[in-house]
Amino acid sequence: MTGLSPLVGLDYASVAVFALTGALAASRSQLDVVGFIFIACLTAVGGGTLRDMILNREVFWVADPTMLAVATVAAITVFFTAHRLESRYRTLLWLDAFALAVAVPAGVAVAFAAGHSWPIILVMGMITGCMGGLLRDIVCNEVPLVLKQGELYVTCAFAGSPLG
Amino acid sequence: MTGLSPLVGLDYASVAVFALTGALAASRSQLDVVGFIFIACLTAVGGGTLRDMILNREVFWVADPTMLAVATVAAITVFFTAHRLESRYRTLLWLDAFALAVAVPAGVAVAFAAGHSWPIILVMGMITGCMGGLLRDIVCNEVPLVLKQGELYVTCAFAGSPLG
Amino acid sequence: MTGLSPLVGLDYASVAVFALTGALAASRSQLDVVGFIFIACLTAVGGGTLRDMILNREVFWVADPTMLAVATVAAITVFFTAHRLESRYRTLLWLDAFALAVAVPAGVAVAFAAGHSWPIILVMGMITGCMGGLLRDIVCNEVPLVLKQGELYVTCAFAGSPLG
Numbered sequence: 001m002t003g004l005s006p007l008v009g010l011d012y013a014s015v016a017v018f019a020l021t022g023a024l025a026a027s028r029s030q031l032d033v034v035g036f037i038f039i040a041c042l043t044a045v046g047g048g049t050l051r052d053m054i055l056n057r058e059v060f061w062v063a064d065p066t067m068l069a070v071a072t073v074a075a076i077t078v079f080f081t082a083h084r085l086e087s088r089y090r091t092l093l094w095l096d097a098f099a100l101a102v103a104v105p106a107g108v109a110v111a112f113a114a115g116h117s118w119p120i121i122l123v124m125g126m127i128t129g130c131m132g133g134l135l136r137d138i139v140c141n142e143v144p145l146v147l148k149q150g151e152l153y154v155t156c157a158f159a160g161s162p163l164g
Numbered sequence: 165m166t167g168l169s170p171l172v173g174l175d176y177a178s179v180a181v182f183a184l185t186g187a188l189a190a191s192r193s194q195l196d197v198v199g200f201i202f203i204a205c206l207t208a209v210g211g212g213t214l215r216d217m218i219l220n221r222e223v224f225w226v227a228d229p230t231m232l233a234v235a236t237v238a239a240i241t242v243f244f245t246a247h248r249l250e251s252r253y254r255t256l257l258w259l260d261a262f263a264l265a266v267a268v269p270a271g272v273a274v275a276f277a278a279g280h281s282w283p284i285i286l287v288m289g290m291i292t293g294c295m296g297g298l299l300r301d302i303v304c305n306e307v308p309l310v311l312k313q314g315e316l317y318v319t320c321a322f323a324g325s326p327l328g
Numbered sequence: 329m330t331g332l333s334p335l336v337g338l339d340y341a342s343v344a345v346f347a348l349t350g351a352l353a354a355s356r357s358q359l360d361v362v363g364f365i366f367i368a369c370l371t372a373v374g375g376g377t378l379r380d381m382i383l384n385r386e387v388f389w390v391a392d393p394t395m396l397a398v399a400t401v402a403a404i405t406v407f408f409t410a411h412r413l414e415s416r417y418r419t420l421l422w423l424d425a426f427a428l429a430v431a432v433p434a435g436v437a438v439a440f441a442a443g444h445s446w447p448i449i450l451v452m453g454m455i456t457g458c459m460g461g462l463l464r465d466i467v468c469n470e471v472p473l474v475l476k477q478g479e480l481y482v483t484c485a486f487a488g489s490p491l492g
Binding site: 217218219220280281283284287294298302305307308310311 | 357359363366367377381384386387390393396397466467469
């Protein structure tokens with residue numbers, strides 16, 4: 001993993017922000033702290049896990065379990081502070097778009113480093129960016145944001161792509 | 165992949181027909197064009213992706229990204245024509261059964277070529293045939309067709325198996 | 329697989345008990361026998377399949393397809409007997425907790441045998457224990473038990489861990 005440090009930085013940032021969105025969704029579903037941590041971790045690592053399984057790489061958080069600690073800390077933070085937010089849904093929307101703009105380049109960079117063709121690189125960016133949030137919305141039984149906010153998602157993804 | 169051309173033909177056919185069912189489901193959920201393409205691709209490659217991840221093969225659309233282009237074209241076609249259909253649900257049912265009868269032999273052939281035992285070959289046929297549609301129905305929050313139409317599914321699967 | 333026999337025994341037990349919970353969920357959703365077998369197999373092998381895909385091991389039921397036969401027998405048994413139960417939901421809750429206490433050590437043992445660090449070992453125990461039931465609840469469109477019963481889950485998981 002040495003020499004890939006900006007890539008790792010992107011992964012950490014997207015894990016943290018996606019974990020925040022997962023914890024906010026758990027807060028909207030009025031779960032207990034176990035549910036917060038569960039949904040936060042699922043959202044945080046879901047997209048990257050699928051990317052790594054499809055590309056047959058070692059899954060990124062198996063290589064570096066600190067990722068899960070970051071997600072857990074984010075979940076616990078939200079557990080104790082979410083009630084102070086004026087609108088959890090609006091915060092969720094903004095964070096989800098922000099996480100997407102960070103996760104897409106992380107996915108793109110991984111696929112690029114593995115020497116894949118550009119359509120696969122693009123698709124891996126999308127999978128890393130969308131699938132965590134999709135899992136979060138399915139488990140919380142909400143209409144997936146990626147389907148309600150298609151245009152926004154595409155805009156964020158393209159905004160994020162060149163960073164990869 | 166050379167020497168496997170009938171197999172690849174089956175894969176293309178099942179990708180195209182499953183993409184049509186995914187786009188029809190997106191149409192029933194009144195999504196935008198991004199949603200059409202997303203659900204079409206998910207339905208089209210979902211079953212085969214799971215099959216390849218379980219068998220530890222290279223995922224078929226990573227080896228051949230044209231599959232995703234086929235699914236995207238099918239999605240866009242449905243986006244501009246679905247409103248002309250008399251009954252989208254009836255069309256969806258028929259196409260889903262047809263896709264199953266094509267995807268099962270595709271899955272069977274892959275597992276057979278990899279030298280697996282017959283129970284695994286059968287299960288891989290079922291996974292390739294059912295899982296794409298299951299993902300489509302979960303994401304669109306509908307009762308999975310595979311559960312509503314169990315007998316039909318089994319009939320189609322057995323009709324398709326000998327082709328593999 | 330030789331020399332791992334207690335591990336295999338745990339896997340069989342968790343497959344059988346999870347299959348029973350899957351078949352009970354199918355009974356609550358009034359599915360036909362195909363639906364019973366489908367949900368039972370999905371619940372029985374879902375968690376372990378995800379564990380093996382993430383750890384890049386051969387998936388346990390591909391190595392030993394008897395697991396699927398065990399799940400199918402459990403499904404058919406429940407199909408013919410579930411109507412005699414006084415409360416299917418209560419039975420489901422108890423069996424789910426019991427399956428968890430068996431599946432967690434199975435997951436822990438696999439990750440331990442593969443030489444992973446302790447956070448990964450713990451997470452693999454949780455994935456093996458929770459994910460089958462989560463898939464069952466998502467496909468049957470119920471609120472996931474893992475989210476409704478967070479504390480119970482954690483208790484069962486910790487009760488089961490030392491056995492691993």
